[in-house]
Amino acid sequence: MNAIGSFVKTLAGFVDGLRFALHLHADSAFEHVADHRAGMAVGCRRLAGAIGDLDNLSLQFSAVQNWQSMREYGTNLLCATAQNHGRSQRRHSPSIHISPPIDDISPKGTTPKGPFTVFLLYHLNMAKRTNAFDLTLPLLDTEIPAYRMLYEALRAEILDGRLGPGARLPATRDLARQYQLSRGTIVNAFELLKSEGYLEGSIGSGTYVSKVLPDESFHVKAEGDRHPEIERRPRRRMSAYAKRVHLFPSLERRPSRAFRANVPALDLFPTGLWAQIAARRLRQVSTNLLLGCDPMGYRPLREAVADYVTTSRGVRCTTEQIAIVSGVQEALDLTARLVLNPGDRVCMENPGYVGAAMVFESIGAKISALAVDHEGMELRASGLRGARLVYVTPGHQFPLGISMSLPRRLQLLEWARKSGGLIFEDDYDSEYRYSGRPVPALQGLDRNGSMLFAGSFSKVLFPSLRLGYLVIPQDLVDYFAAAKSITTRHAQLLDQAVLCDFITEGHFGRHLRRMRGVYAERLSALLQSAREKLAGWLDISDVEAGLQTVGWLRRGITDESAARAAAARNVDVIPLSRYTRGRAAREGLQLGFAAVDPREIQRGVKELAQALKAAGSGS
Ligand SMILES: Cc1ncc(COP(=O)(O)O)c(C=O)c1O
Numbered sequence: 146m147n148a149i150g151s152f153v154k155t156l157a158g159f160v161d162g163l164r165f166a167l168h169l170h171a172d173s174a175f176e177h178v179a180d181h182r183a184g185m186a187v188g189c190r191r192l193a194g195a196i197g198d199l200d201n202l203s204l205q206f207s208a209v210q211n212w213q214s215m216r217e218y219g220t221n222l223l224c225a226t227a228q229n230h231g232r233s234q235r236r237h238s239p240s241i242h243i244s245p246p247i248d249d250i251s252p253k254g255t256t257p258k259g260p261f262t263v264f265l266l267y268h269l270n271m272a273k274r275t276n277a278f279d280l281t282l283p284l285l286d287t288e289i290p291a292y293r294m295l296y297e298a299l300r301a302e303i304l305d306g307r308l309g310p311g312a313r314l315p316a317t318r319d320l321a322r323q324y325q326l327s328r329g330t331i332v333n334a335f336e337l338l339k340s341e342g343y344l345e346g347s348i349g350s351g352t353y354v355s356k357v358l359p360d361e362s363f364h365v366k367a368e369g370d371r372h373p374e375i376e377r378r379p380r381r382r383m384s385a386y387a388k389r390v391h392l393f394p395s396l397e398r399r400p401s402r403a404f405r406a407n408v409p410a411l412d413l414f415p416t417g418l419w420a421q422i423a424a425r426r427l428r429q430v431s432t433n434l435l436l437g438c439d440p441m442g443y444r445p446l447r448e449a450v451a452d453y454v455t456t457s458r459g460v461r462c463t464t465e466q467i468a469i470v471s472g473v474q475e476a477l478d479l480t481a482r483l484v485l486n487p488g489d490r491v492c493m494e495n496p497g498y499v500g501a502a503m504v505f506e507s508i509g510a511k512i513s514a515l516a517v518d519h520e521g522m523e524l525r526a527s528g529l530r531g532a533r534l535v536y537v538t539p540g541h542q543f544p545l546g547i548s549m550s551l552p553r554r555l556q557l558l559e560w561a562r563k564s565g566g567l568i569f570e571d572d573y574d575s576e577y578r579y580s581g582r583p584v585p586a587l588q589g590l591d592r593n594g595s596m597l598f599a600g601s602f603s604k605v606l607f608p609s610l611r612l613g614y615l616v617i618p619q620d621l622v623d624y625f626a627a628a629k630s631i632t633t634r635h636a637q638l639l640d641q642a643v644l645c646d647f648i649t650e651g652h653f654g655r656h657l658r659r660m661r662g663v664y665a666e667r668l669s670a671l672l673q674s675a676r677e678k679l680a681g682w683l684d685i686s687d688v689e690a691g692l693q694t695v696g697w698l699r700r701g702i703t704d705e706s707a708a709r710a711a712a713a714r715n716v717d718v719i720p721l722s723r724y725t726r727g728r729a730a731r732e733g734l735q736l737g738f739a740a741v742d743p744r745e746i747q748r749g750v751k752e753l754a755q756a757l758k759a760a761g762s763g764s
Pocket of ligand 1: 602
């Protein structure tokens, strides 16, 4: 395996949905890389023809950018599409083709010269996993021959979708052993299913459920006799919680373009270093690390976090108060379940973080949405009356970016002291401040144990890590520990150990400093470019912190129409009305800059200016 192969292999071990870029020259080719033990292969041979041959299905080549999005990266190429694998194709040679040919895809008819970038997006595929498990089939009818019984059972699994297209079946030898049948019986059943188009592949190299099922399956579906048992099923009685809980959309898995918000620059994360630390941890793993830990988390990581939040964020706490959670979201969920009952009142900022509102509503809490002004959340007595909990983002208000003034902070703490209410401080991205003095946590000012303080590694490292922390008032620690112990038991221990090393060996601080520099540069590119091209259309906020900023729309343009016009030009902006309960006081857009490189920022600003002109003329 060559260097690219080992790089890919290392990364793929840690990141599902991995995207990476290969920098190539127009006439360059690199060797075929394969590692079947690792279950992956990638190869680029002829750039004018097939650029990738994946000869192992455990990695699925799911997408390559089109020309449009390639331009966002300021690169010269490339347009490629995953070839649609029909049943006629050889199972083991899916390939990616450049389409259209290189010479045709330059926008103005010029032949692009290298260097250029090919973006490959990989997902670890389910197919590899399915054959690692026993396949449990309901083999009931002993009146019919065994091969027929197996055939019926497998066919039903396929038609009911329990065995999805592309799923790999267990080896005939394993099935024979599992069901105590002869291998010949299994082969006969497989052959029959193959002849009818349900399965494909060959004995010895793997048998798979066909990607395209025979017409008969659709016929069966249309007749309505596929799920007789489902149709007769009585309506389920669900809990009140089930009726209130809604799906929070997961992060879209696509490369960042201007102005994707709420994500860090994932392409700059030191994956190789992380891989080294993880590999070392795994090599030296102790049985304790395989066994589990306290519900509150891995003690050395809790110590490292306590160190970090006290030093860098001005939090006052002991290690005992730190719970390692799966991000701020879990901290919110635990808090809501432990301190709120249906009907309780929760105050939050308006506009504010929708993910928090969804948690509170799932519990049946009533939300009071308090307006935000230049000092942060407005704290009128009428707004706070009867509240059990206040959720707030004082360091860098989400989404407006304002940091809460000292008088407001003191006023909020005074409310908590007098009312016995709690304050949840969401410190989701306060590490990033590019000008002015650092803003310490509100928690640090509290002397009454009224504060829950939550932070996350999603924005500082990467979101799929799903690790964060919650600093809990001393008298509530046992409740949180108990709730954790009967739900997740504890956060993933190996990930906690890797993160702990990453922090204690100084990599975390270094990464943070480096990213601060990168993001500051990106923000200044946005501000400068916006001054030149968006003046009179969009006023960018002067808050210099976080991963995103806001722009206030002028000339009567609505944020939804601006977002639509921007999307038509491959620019993402989020209308602030999506974070607002009731009518928004002002029309504005959220613009992310951290995950967008300066060239892409410039393209984004140019396109956004055109988009706003178009939206303005239509309004
Ligand atoms: C304001 C705010 N709080 C909390 C979260 C959730 O963070 P985590 O990934 O740690 O659950 C997000 C995620 O985007 C956020 O924007």
